[in-house]
Amino acid sequence: MSDPKITLAEVEQVARLARLALTDAEKEKMRRELDGILTYIDKLRAVDTEGVPPTSRAVPMTNVMREDEPKPSCPREDMLANAPDRAGELFRVPKIIEE
């Protein structure tokens, strides 16, 4: 067996970056599965991409411009209707600033 592609500590770090709470059982399973997928993805290394430009979208397109015309946007009440928690016309969230 070669070295694992990804360690448990890396799984925990990536989960922190992704804002994903994982249980201990999920972390180990995730490590094993990501290891298998990353090993498969490693086959990309065999491809010679020297001098090949990257393609980020299939249809080349830059700077789609339009006139800056004022138009009505979605009504505030419609946008707030799905909020899990609100205070009047605001989205309410847990405290961010320490007292």
Added chain:
Amino acid sequence: MLTGLSVHELAGRFRRREATPTQAARAYLDRVAALDPKVKAYMTVTADRALAQAAAADARFQSGRPLGLLDGIPLAIKDVLCTRGIRTTCSSRILENFVPPYDATVVAKLLDAGAVILGKLNMDEFAMGSSTENSAFFTTRNPWDLARVPGGSSGGAAAAVAADLAAATLGTDTGGSIRQPAAFCGRVGLKPTYGRVSRYGLVAFASSLDQVGPFGKDVRDAALVLQAIAGHDPMDSTSVDVGVPDYSAELEGGVKGLRIGIPAEYFIEGLDPEVEAAVRAAIETLRGLGAESQSVSLPHTEYGLAAYYVIAPAEASSNLARYDGVKYGLRVPGARDLIDMYSRTRGAGFGAEVKRRVMLGTYALSAGYYDAYYGKALRVRTLVQRDFQRAFERVDVIVAPTTPGVAFKMGEREDPLQMYLNDVFTIPVNLAGLPGVSIPAGFTQTGLPIGLQVIGKAFDEATVLRAARAYEGATSWHERKPELATP
């Protein structure tokens, strides 16, 4: 029976006053009530709205002014497309109670064309999967064998058309999510060129790959629905402002002299021998109709899947950052602080496959790995695209299997990588942004459908559909129906 008819047949009945939209809507709603408990294609059935829309269509026919061929036609929509006032879940716990304040452009276009929307269709969570087993709520069954999956991620959309639970449906395709379930369910599924159809109101998975397209009982129906949804949309800056041809007008043009390419890289070890035999027979049928076949090479095919599993998760990890429990969707209570609330909400709201892809994408984009994974994958994407460009200098369409195998049993593929390999023949088409259709091309000895894929040049859906229609016209696979108990 009205539910057995194609869209164009049903439209003819309406025009000849042999049936009304309300009769059709009731027939479909009755069938859904009787059979969907077995097939489980629908997430949400919108019976009252559908009957109101049908009554409005009745009135237009009575006054002699129907809107067009889709007027009064009962359709259904994959639950990843926003529907104003109708719950849109993406088959995810995190959006279980989300009610969009607006319609996706494609939905608005169908409503403007007079269509009757029967409801919303089950899928793999956030369109990530190939079987609908990743739906947070239930697995849709394959109408040809209820122990098997319908494919995915648009499994509900494919099964609904196969079981006559809708006249046609809309799905989305990021790596094969229309074509693979169409193949598994023995119906027509078209992924248009990237940019041909607006993505406004399509809940994003991988924005550079996602595209909306139709499922139909036959090629003519797919063309009719594409006609209704295609075109530039100011609300989607990646939709392309090129003319939309009359797809139905060119449909019967035949394939005499059409140059079809057969890619050697799609006939590989692991391809089900029955699928290979059916596809080779289909190529002979096309040759018999006057098409000229030649072999073409798409040498980077085997790297497409690996590139996709960097690019799509990378885009997904960014797109799904919006599910943070603040503006809509689930929020898990009892958090210590804001970050804790985000993490717990996402941990509870996302299923295993979504978490896996968010993790994979975050990893591939993180410092130290970006160039090795994401940068490399984007360069390989260029090579996949160039393969197709070279091939299309010599041929008009490429013909290949849609999938390496046929519908598998529920629970059979537990390893994520084995599941991903399903999409090896469909993914390169998304990476290159090309149009592709899957059409029925036969059945296995055990009675499971086999799909034939026709791939075209960018924005040349017309030729893809014409070739598909020529094959369909010479065969009868699309007329076969699964043996479900009739209500």
